[in-house]
Each structure stands twice: as structure tokens, then as C-alpha cells.
Amino acid sequence: MGKVPPAFSESARRRVFGRRLGRPLHGQRQDAIENLLPVLTLREEDLKQYGSLVPSVLFKNDKDCVLEIGFGNGEHLKAMMEARPDRTYIGAEPFINGMSAFLKSIKDMNHDNIRVWMDDAVMLCRSIKSESLSAIYILNPDPWPKKKHHKRRIVRAETLIEYHRILKPGGDFIMATDVDDLAEWMVTETMNHGGFEWQAKNAKDWQTMPEGWHITTRYAAKGEKAGRRQSYLLFKKSSLLT
Numbered sequence: 601m602g603k604v605p606p607a608f609s610e611s612a613r614r615r616v617f618g619r620r621l622g623r624p625l626h627g628q629r630q631d632a633i634e635n636l637l638p639v640l641t642l643r644e645e646d647l648k649q650y651g652s653l654v655p656s657v658l659f660k661n662d663k664d665c666v667l668e669i670g671f672g673n674g675e676h677l678k679a680m681m682e683a684r685p686d687r688t689y690i691g692a693e694p695f696i697n698g699m700s701a702f703l704k705s706i707k708d709m710n711h712d713n714i715r716v717w718m719d720d721a722v723m724l725c726r727s728i729k730s731e732s733l734s735a736i737y738i739l740n741p742d743p744w745p746k747k748k749h750h751k752r753r754i755v756r757a758e759t760l761i762e763y764h765r766i767l768k769p770g771g772d773f774i775m776a777t778d779v780d781d782l783a784e785w786m787v788t789e790t791m792n793h794g795g796f797e798w799q800a801k802n803a804k805d806w807q808t809m810p811e812g813w814h815i816t817t818r819y820a821a822k823g824e825k826a827g828r829r830q831s832y833l834l835f836k837k838s839s840l841l842t
């Protein structure tokens with residue numbers, strides 16, 4: 601367990617910008633929030649101490665653990681669970697309508713390998729033990745286009761320190777967006793961190809859906825319909841900081 605940095609103070613712990621509540625929930629979605637969320641959620645006390653949450657203890661096994669940040673309705677998270685049942689998963693999404701859609705969609709699946717957090721992913725990341733995740737996915741994060749809001753972006757210098765810390769050496773850091781400015785920002789910030797290696801060798805590599813990509817999410821599909829191109833930004837944690 602690491603020393604608690606000043607950034608893990610009460611005020612810095614939890615910051616969610618954007619919507620948490622949308623349309624009222626009914627039927628199976630309401631049912632999923634009332635009955636499945638309490639079973640699958642991480643508890644506040646699991647997140648109290650910096651660097652203390654150990655995925656292998658949480659899941660009681662040493663399988664590769666994958667985190668998806670801001671999973672929306674969870675189409676990609678569910679597709680990963682179906683394609684790779686040999687791994688464990690943690691999903692963070694503060695928007696209750698997204699969480700209810702995801703939980704409803706997995707209600708008949710095996711739940712041994714999934715845990716969720718309906719709150720700030722950065723707070724969750726600060727709680728996770730160093731070098732304990734095999735991959736982190738951040739797909740179509742909110743762009744916060746105004747310059748004064750850039751500090752709200754989920755990929756920024758401060759959060760990259762945590763993503764890098766909790767990934768295993770060689771772990772995958774995978775992002776996607778159809779907002780060109782944001783793609784440029786995410787590549788620049790990630791490269792500036794100095795501890796990640798961009799896997800793209802040429803433009804085609806980030807402009808083309810990688811082999812084995814699990815699914816096109818609702819946001820990505822909407823963007824494609826509107827004529828926007830998705831950028832696939834695949835990085836690996838390198839052992840050396842430059």
C-alpha cells in the first residue's frame with residue numbers, strides 16, 4: 601500500500617462532471633439497480649485507502665483484470681465479458697441510466713468476474729494497488745471542448761499518473777474517440793507522461809479498427825453515422841519513464 605499523496609484528500613477524491621441522473625428508471629432497469637447493483641458494486645470502504653484495492657483479492661483469483669472507465673451503456677464491457685470470460689472486469693460509470701442498462705444486459709450472465717463502481721473512475725483508480733491491472737479501456741470520453749474545461753478531461757497529466765501506476769508492466773492502455781482535437785490531446789498527454797509506448801507505426805494503425813476490437817459502442821456508431829472517423833489509440837505501459 602502506497603503513502604497517501606495530497607491528491608487523495610477528501611476534496612480531491614471524487615469529481616464527476618456531467619450527468620449522473622437522466623430519465624426515471626422503470627421495469628428491468630429499476631430492478632437491476634435495486635437488486636443487481638448491491639451485489640456487484642464495490643463498497644465505499646473498499647476505496648478508502650490509496651493503493652489498497654487488490655483485484656486478485658476482490659475476485660479471489662489471479663486472472664488478468666481489466667478496467668473500463670466511463671462505459672456508458674456497457675456494450676463494450678459486456679462484449680469483452682462474452683469474448684474473454686477468462687479475465688475479470690471492473691467497470692466505472694457514474695450515470696445511473698448507463699449503469700442500469702449495463703446491469704440489465706448482463707443479468708443472465710456469470711457475475712463472478714465483474715464488479716462495478718457507479719461513481720468517479722479516478723477515485724477508483726487511486727484506490728487500486730500498483731501494477732495490478734492488465735488493461736484499461738477509455739472509449740469515447742466526454743470531450744469537454746472548451747479550453748477552460750480541459751482540466752475535466754478524464755485523460756490528463758494527473759490521471760495518467762494513476763493509470764500508469766495501476767497497470768502491470770506491458771499492460772494495455774486503450775482509448776478511442778471520434779473527436780479529432782481530443783484524439784490529438786490524448787496522444788500528446790499520454791506521450792508527455794513518458795511511461796507509455798504508442799503502438800501505432802503509421803496513420804493507418806490508428807485510423808483502422810484494430811483486429812479483435814470487441815464492438816462499436818453506441819456513441820461510436822452515432823459518430824460514424826454523422827460521418828466522424830474513430831481514432832483507436834493503443835498504448836502499452838513501458839517500464840521506463842523517459
Ligand SMILES: C[S@@+](CC[C@H](N)C(=O)[O-])C[C@H]1O[C@@H](n2cnc3c(N)ncnc32)[C@H](O)[C@@H]1O
Binds near residue numbers: 615670692738
Ligand atoms: C461520451 S460517453 C461514452 C460512453 C461509452 N464509453 C461509449 O463509448 O458509448 C462518456 C461516459 O463517461 C462517463 N464519465 C464521465 N465522467 C466520469 C468519471 N469521472 N468516471 C467514470 N466515468 C465518467 C459519462 O457518464 C459517460 O457515460
